[in-house]
Amino acid sequence: MSPRVLHYSDLENAYDTPDRIARVAGLLADRRAPDALLAGSGDNTGPGVLSLVADGHQSLDFFDAVDPHVETVGNHDFDHGFDALESIVEGSPQQWVLANVRLDGERFGAAAGVDPVTTVPVDGATVGVVGVLDPATPDMTPGTDALDFADPVETVEEWAPRLRERGADHVIALAHTTDDDARSIASETGVDAVLAGHSHHQHAGVVDGTPLTRPGATGQYVYEVDLESGDVILHEPQEADPAPDVESALRDRIATEGLDEVVAHVDTPLSRDRERRLGGEWRLGNFVADAYRWKTGADVGLQNGGGIREGPPLSGAVTVADLVSVSPFEEPVAVASVTGTELRSVVREADGRHVDGLKDYWYGHVSGMRVAAENGGYVPYVDGDAVDPADRYTVAVPNYILITDLEFPTLTEDHAVEHDDLQYEVVVDYARECGIDAPLDGRIPDAAARE
Template identity: 55%
Template sequence: MPRLLHYSDVENVYDDPARVGRLAGALRSLAGDDALVCGSGDNTAPGVLSLIERGRQALDLFRAVDADVETFGNHDFDYGPEATRSLVAAAPQTWVSANVYESDGERFAADDVVPHTIETIDGVRIGFVGVTDPATPSLNPMAGELQFSDPYEAAGTAVAELRAAGVDRVVALSHLGGGDDDLARRVDVDVILGGHVHAERREWVDETLLLRPGANGRVVFEVALEESGSIDVERHETADAPVADDVVSALQGRVDAAGLDEVVAHVDQPIDRSEPAVFGGEARIGNFVADAYRWSLETDVGLQNSGGIRDGPPLSGDVTVADLVSVIPFEEHVVRAELTGAELWEVFRESAAAVVDFGEPEWWHGHVSGAELRWDDDATELLAARVGGEPIDPEATYTIATSAYLLHTDHEFPTLEERHRAGEGDIQFEVLAAYAREFGIDAAVDGRIERVSGGRTAPAGADE
């Protein structure tokens, strides 16, 4: 009876070697000749160690668990296509991707990546196809030179070839996130091992099993493909797993060699950076980042997108440069943008997921400095916005400090465009470190963002 061991979106967990050691321990404890270790993307980046190692720290995990098949997530291109090609060539698993192409139209890393593959376990022939979110070039500027075809058409073609080859089961390795439902409805697959969206999922859609283990290596799904045709799933929390000491030692050596242990501030009251806090509205971590941006470029407003703040342990006690890199582990600059008051109003509106249709419906995407916003969740309406204590003048010009990413992507804050760029500062985490050295880290929830619902004010950040 074949078993699939599914993990996804490890991301910045490599910065905590003990946690990766438990993920490796969980996969090893479940391993066997009847099992395949399957990844569904974003298992190389982002993170502090990932930034230093250009994603190659993931090889320690891949080799330790003898990974079998993997597809690409958007963050697997964080250091550019050449770094990804090099990593894939060195990795032990088969990389499967049906919809990623080079700029010249050839398959991406064609010597080491296949559109589909067949693995035989206990006499059962299992076909695998991999697909990645076609919005990746918008989500990740480093993937801008690559081409991503329609994932449903690409998967359909690959699955037809697998069925013609006489496979017994077809499994999709998917980094489509919310697109998995359409994949289940449009393509003849038995199981979708998904990623991209960090919430866990286990349900059936049109007789296809959809699974997502969530992010950060907390959960491994064990999928049993029964001889009777049924499919059974068991959930394993890695916190309960034995630690793979060899993985911990290898990663700790990389961490120690990174040289990012300078203490830049001390935090007495831990600052929450969990997903519920960051996407729930005003949060201390968001205020700290936005304040640092605005200070660094002396702008009217600072703006940080919630998705750029990575989930991880609270900032507490002595805070090092490595801790701040882990908050925003990207090599992107803080930029100055100039826009009209009318445009700034639209940017503030686009903080709400209900406006931009990105992420979960209740998410809040923007953290601000130098501004105060009042938003009605029920009416999906920006009720008021002030900058420097004054109402926004639609005709005036305002300056804003934010990530260069927000001028590139059309998925978040689409009003912001490259044409608004008016200057460039330092790398994001360098700005955070400089601000922390100058002022410390003493962020508080102070009423910058007020979300009201049914006439009542919703709770502010979870770490108020």
């Protein structure tokens, strides 16, 4: 038989919906056979609600049931610090691989069992595996500044022939990287397949004869790659039977932590899909931005689209876990003081076309402000008046926005004038006090007006 790879990635907050992650486990169990290698390409320990309270160790319920062969590290696997991740590595059954990251001059995680590469016997064949991580991780994940990165494409190019020298019949790369780097790995390094994570845009293709798969986020899809033929099959785990042990273990964790408390009700479901999150005005984005402004009294609330996680819609009885999963990061809400000129710049940067490295999406959700498309640009209005370049305004934001230049680079730590509670605590408190009524009321121009 030809070796197959079952590829999952970016499970993230799927753990917060036990039935969902249990179905991923169920599908992998159904497809498992002597000719199959199970591989994860990062962000499979978090972020999420259970990840917050368990420092990512809730993933062991899944890993123990699935018994994967190999796993690489994603940027969010560092959310709870180096020690927490190394503890998960030591406690999980799979071999972890990461070849392009060092800490204090040593390969990250070497003492815990992380290797740069590995080989796996699969039904008479040998599959070599190398793992690499996006060098922009320190810009995205607080607490990772001490990590040093080698170029992921060059790293795979170095290791692929060495794995073949070790007897690998096939070589695959687990690439928790940008799309550009994943495609370059596929076209330049001689691997037989690239199993990519990081971006939540689910797709599969062939790059210069090399299959490249990216399953997207939250366990919606699993890819199966035939390493002889290059054929790729897309599986939808939510159609599989759930693994009962995984589901019960995670439900027990949720109940033990009090995360199943109902705090509000929603009659019309609030979508959490990618298209709405990054496509313009969005009810859930409005709700979160409203919560920040309610808590802080700032003139404006601003939530970055990338800071809200995808998942099932908020519908009916909404629990603490549901709300924390919207933005499950241990980041305070910060209040920034900006000039009118800076606020206008921030609004312009909400359009991804104006920020280097972002795509044609809308990245900002606002409260207390209306954005109008005028004269080929954007004009923000606060309290009904156009923002005066010479005035000052306060903006409540996730603290992450102030420490990264990937989104809203105008805002920096120097703008901070106060810090409040953690952002998910603010959202939960707001829902308890005010409910979840988040209409669309014309805060952001529609896509046609932005052209």
